[in-house]
Amino acid sequence: xxxxxxxxxxxxxxxxxxxxxxxxxxxxxxxxxxxxxxxxxxxxxxxxxxxxxxxxxxxxxxxxxxxxxxxxxxxxxxxxxxxxxxxxxxxxxxxxxxxxxxxxxxxxxxxxxxxxxxxxxxxxxxxxxxxxxxxxxxxxxxxxxxxxxxxxxxxxxxxxxxxxxxxxxxxxxxxxxxxxxxxxxxxxxxxxxxxxxxxxxxxxxxxxxxxxxxxxxxxxxxxxxxxxxxxxxxxxxxxxxxxxxxxxxxxxxxxxxxxxxxxxxxxxxxxxxxxxxxxxxxxxxxxxxxxxxxxxxxxxx
Numbered sequence: 001x002x003x004x005x006x007x008x009x010x011x012x013x014x015x016x017x018x019x020x021x022x023x024x025x026x027x028x029x030x031x032x033x034x035x036x037x038x039x040x041x042x043x044x045x046x047x048x049x050x051x052x053x054x055x056x057x058x059x060x061x062x063x064x065x066x067x068x069x070x071x072x073x074x075x076x077x078x079x080x081x082x083x084x085x086x087x088x089x090x091x092x093x094x095x096x097x098x099x100x101x102x103x104x105x106x107x108x109x110x111x112x113x114x115x116x117x118x119x120x121x122x123x124x125x126x127x128x129x130x131x132x133x134x135x136x137x138x139x140x141x142x143x144x145x146x147x148x149x150x151x152x153x154x155x156x157x158x159x160x161x162x163x164x165x166x167x168x169x170x171x172x173x174x175x176x177x178x179x180x181x182x183x184x185x186x187x188x189x190x191x192x193x194x195x196x197x198x199x200x201x202x203x204x205x206x207x208x209x210x211x212x213x214x215x216x217x218x219x220x221x222x223x224x225x226x227x228x229x230x231x232x233x234x235x236x237x238x239x240x241x242x243x244x245x246x247x248x249x250x251x252x253x254x255x256x257x258x259x260x261x262x263x264x265x266x267x268x269x270x271x272x273x274x275x276x277x278x279x280x281x282x283x284x285x286x287x288x289x290x291x292x293x294x295x296x297x298x299x300x301x
Contacts, residue, residue, distance in 0.1 A: 006040040009033060010048060011073040014066055015272060017135040018056055056135075070272075090280035091120030097132035097142040098125065101224040105242040105297060114287050121280045129222050134272055140281050142270040143288070145240065155268040158289045159298030163262040166244050166253040170233040178236070178257055181205070181212045188235030189214035193221040201238055203260040210260075240265065242297045267298045 009026070013033065016022035023030040041048050048062035058066060098106075102125065111123060126132060132139050134153055148155035171188075178184055181203060191199040191214060200213045216235045220226055223243060230237040231252050238261070247253040269285055271277060277285065292298050 002040065002043045003036075006036050006043075007069050008073045008076075009036050010040055011066065011070050013037060013049070013056065014058065014062075014070075014135060017133075017138060021138075089120055090118050090278075090283045092278065092280050093122040093124055094280055094284055095124045095126060095138055095140045096284070097134070097137065097139045098127055099143075099145075100127050100129045100222065101227070101243060102127055102143070104224070104227075105246065106291075110287075110291050114284060117287075118280065118283055121283070123284075129224070134270065140271060140278075141284065144268050144270055145265050147266070148268050148270055153270050153272055155270045156285070157266055157268050159293060159300045160264045160266050161241055161298050162265060163238050163240050164244065164258065165236055165238055165256040165261060166230055166248065167236045167256050168231055168233045168252065169254055171230075171235060172254065172256075174233070181210055181257060181260055184212050184214050184236070184257075187214075188216040188218070190216055190218050190220075190226050190229045190235040190237040192223075192226065193219045202262070203238075204263045205260045238262065245297075267292070 009022075012026060013019060013022040016025055019030045019034050019037075023033045026033065037049065044061075044065070046061040046065075047059050048065060050057045050059055115121065115123065126137060126139065131144070132142055134142060144155075145161065175187060178187060184201070189199075189201075191201075198213055198215065199219075200211050202209060202211050218229050218234050220229065223239065226237045227239055227243050227247070229235065230239070231247060236256050244253055248255065269288065271281065271285075293300055
């Protein structure tokens, strides 16, 4: 028979990312916790976790089991927490993962506004162009553009952005302005580094989607580097509007072929809990959605 306490311990281990961290949070010996998970695996007749010296990863059976049981365990835990908290305001630390250039388009004034409204909350940001592992890095909330592929997380779609072609006025004065996508191969185009051969841009246009091979003397694996290169006059870049918008307003960049771009890039808020979020995280989620929609960074669709 499966011990439901062991199921709850399994969910805690997954969220903590290691036996040691889960044991610390639960206040129990790590070897005891490991033995309890082994008992659960024996009762279920399936291995749930791949164990290594670096981190834990879910097996296919473990991912499926976590998806089935995490909701119930978290709902019970949240109910107990709410009863214990009573009417206290949201509090605690929220660890947020976002792109390296996050504060270029999410003003720090917004952070100050949120913290002023929630004095018991602490924010910690983990900024990187790499995709954060919510479990291993103990992330409460991730802000992501594009597809979300992990089966064990919740992705709340908050709207869609788009990417547009931009360049500096100095570059266009020196090299001319493209009149059609067919002019792009003759220009210096600043592209993301790729090992898959000659780069190309897949652009939405008035007559549908076109694939346009491009080339240039500069590539980089960071969207922030592409932005800086475009502002320095090194070529034409295809950038998310949330990055280029402030520089378009200032005149440091200008649109190129504005009728062409990449439409409908979904923006998600991603988190582990499948039902009731901690109140501090929920407050930051709603605040972020309101700010990004009201400012036009994403369009609700």
